Amino acid sequence: MSSLQERKWLMSRRKPLIGNLPDIPPKHSWLKFKEWADQYGPIFRLNLAGREHYVVSKEKIANDLLRERGNIYSSREQLPAAAVLLSRGLRPVLLPYDDVWRNGRRLMHLLAMPSAAATYEPTQAMLSTWLLENLIRSPTDYEQWIEQYSSGLMLRLAFGRKITTGKEPEVRRIYKVLENLERIASPGAYLVDTFPSLMMLPKPLAPFKQELEDLHQEELSLFRKLRDDIRVEIDAGTAPDCWEKVAVEKEGESGLTPDQLAYVIGTMFEAGSGTTAAGMMSFLLCMVLHPEEQRKVHEELDRVIGSERLPQFADMPDLPYVRATMKETLRWRPVTAGGVPHLLTKDDVYNGTFIPAGTNIHANQWAIHRDPELYPEPETFKPERWLDPKYPTYKEPLSTYPNLQGFSAFGFGRRICPGLNIAERSLFLLIARIAWACEVKKKTLATGEEEEVPLYDYTAGFNAQPKWFPFDLKVRGDERLKIANEEAEMARERDPLKGR
Numbered sequence: 187m188s189s190l191q192e193r194k195w196l197m198s199r200r201k202p203l204i205g206n207l208p209d210i211p212p213k214h215s216w217l218k219f220k221e222w223a224d225q226y227g228p229i230f231r232l233n234l235a236g237r238e239h240y241v242v243s244k245e246k247i248a249n250d251l252l253r254e255r256g257n258i259y260s261s262r263e264q265l266p267a268a269a270v271l272l273s274r275g276l277r278p279v280l281l282p283y284d285d286v287w288r289n290g291r292r293l294m295h296l297l298a299m300p301s302a303a304a305t306y307e308p309t310q311a312m313l314s315t316w317l318l319e320n321l322i323r324s325p326t327d328y329e330q331w332i333e334q335y336s337s338g339l340m341l342r343l344a345f346g347r348k349i350t351t352g353k354e355p356e357v358r359r360i361y362k363v364l365e366n367l368e369r370i371a372s373p374g375a376y377l378v379d380t381f382p383s384l385m386m387l388p389k390p391l392a393p394f395k396q397e398l399e400d401l402h403q404e405e406l407s408l409f410r411k412l413r414d415d416i417r418v419e420i421d422a423g424t425a426p427d428c429w430e431k432v433a434v435e436k437e438g439e440s441g442l443t444p445d446q447l448a449y450v451i452g453t454m455f456e457a458g459s460g461t462t463a464a465g466m467m468s469f470l471l472c473m474v475l476h477p478e479e480q481r482k483v484h485e486e487l488d489r490v491i492g493s494e495r496l497p498q499f500a501d502m503p504d505l506p507y508v509r510a511t512m513k514e515t516l517r518w519r520p521v522t523a524g525g526v527p528h529l530l531t532k533d534d535v536y537n538g539t540f541i542p543a544g545t546n547i548h549a550n551q552w553a554i555h556r557d558p559e560l561y562p563e564p565e566t567f568k569p570e571r572w573l574d575p576k577y578p579t580y581k582e583p584l585s586t587y588p589n590l591q592g593f594s595a596f597g598f599g600r601r602i603c604p605g606l607n608i609a610e611r612s613l614f615l616l617i618a619r620i621a622w623a624c625e626v627k628k629k630t631l632a633t634g635e636e637e638e639v640p641l642y643d644y645t646a647g648f649n650a651q652p653k654w655f656p657f658d659l660k661v662r663g664d665e666r667l668k669i670a671n672e673e674a675e676m677a678r679e680r681d682p683l684k685g686r
């Protein structure tokens with residue numbers, strides 16, 4: 187942004203005290219930020235109630251700052267509601283760039299790096315058969331089946347527990363913790379985040395303090411209980427292999443307190459559940475809206491897999507169109523659309539623009555994914571852009587690319603999503619198996635017309651997912667139905683948590 191543009195921006199829009207705050211819509215701020223990027227350029231500045239924010243709308247700039255200068259662009263603002271009062275400096279996703287975060291991140295890496303992620307494939311394969319079975323049986327409840335997969339996977343990996351009904355007391359408590367975090371971390375949810383001086387008010391005048399303190403106590407006691415249950419099982423020699431078990435075994439050598447460790451595992455659960463589910467819901471939406479692209483996914487699966495078996499992880503190199511569809515879904519409908527802001531910890535100058543320490547940098551994925559230089563015809567859902575040499579995003583060999591490694595949908599630099607390898611495997615297998623077994627399309631109404639499905643009617647939370655939409659689902663032949671049901675039954679028999 188030129189200094190002239192910047193001045194225009196500041197003078198025309200800033201209001202005393204609150205700055206640009208009234209200009210930011212309460213939901214889907216990324217859409218507004220994209221409009222402003224078109225007007226003011228790929229990096230522009232906002233002042234929100236005295237605090238500096240830069241919004242970045244080009245991948246190169248996000249990488250230049252957040253990755254190349256990662257030593258100073260990797261912190262998080264300590265927002266009073268979510269980071270301070272609710273999380274009390276324990277939740278890694280909200281921690282500043284310090285030793286507690288670094289030690290937690292080391293553990294996350296150990297649990298989710300590619301070699302570890304590969305060992306979770308049998309669990310993902312097992313859960314995917316139940317998702318498929320349920321989806322075929324009751325497509326209108328697709329949200330429930332997808333959530334059951336993603337939370338179920340995280341619950342097994344993190345705590346060695348299974349979801350049977352979703353009503354188990356601990357499962358309900360975990361869902362509640364997730365719901366609270368999502369609500370409290372949403373921009374604008376608490377006035378104290380905008381005006382931190384409200385923190386100075388005594389408790390009787392600041393009811394939010396008591397509320398958030400109570401919620402902190404509830405989540406802390408839940409995370410402690412989940413850990414203590416595993417401890418008991420370790421002592422009895424019956425503990426299932428899970429992340430919490432690793433965390434308990436690392437007490438003393440991880441540089442973290444037992445509560446910090448419990449929050450590392452809790453955070454992995456939280457960060458991995460809703461995101462994967464949102465991505466899968468967007469995939470179904472993309473297929474309903476783009477029958478032509480769905481036909482191409484079917485064509486690839488029929489050619490490579492045939493109708494006599496389910497797709498497996500080993501098929502990944504041979505299914506580039508499935509991978510391209512997965513990546514294009516996350517480009518076109520990013521889950522963390524506004525990005526997760528990074529805080530700059532030292533004054534910096536970028537291309538002549540001064541950026542003061544304490545600035546929040548928002549890598550706006552919605553805009554980054556719509557940069558026409560990188561993504562020609564950005565509003566078009568086009569898996570081909572990853573597979574055809576005429577597009578700038580094409581990369582060889584197609585047995586490896588496209589994949590999600592280093593993709594902006596997972597953030598940038600040192601804070602990049604540590605769960606990427608797990609997410610990539612889930613999304614690949616679910617997409618391949620659902621498309622292998624089913625065709626989804628717009629509902630046909632009694633009048634013979636198709637029921638319209640909105641292009642972008644998404645939830646307003648931290649993870650953007652499409653609001654429930656109608657569709658018809660057809661199983662692609664009796665043979666596939668039989669295989670899907672048999673696989674689900676076999677998975678139940680082989681479930682390592684059977685009887686637990």
Ligand code: HEM
Nearest residue numbers: 279457458461462465521522526596597598601603605609
């Ligand atoms: C489609 C699925 C997913 C998407 C789109 C996604 C996206 C993201 C993004 C954008 C960030 C912020 C990165 C940044 O600050 O630059 C993030 C952070 C994080 N993600 Fe994911 N994620 C997904 C799945 C997962 C899974 C499955 C796990 C756990 C197994 C996970 C664990 C985390 C954690 C712990 C962080 C915080 C990292 C930190 O602050 O150091 N995510 N994710």
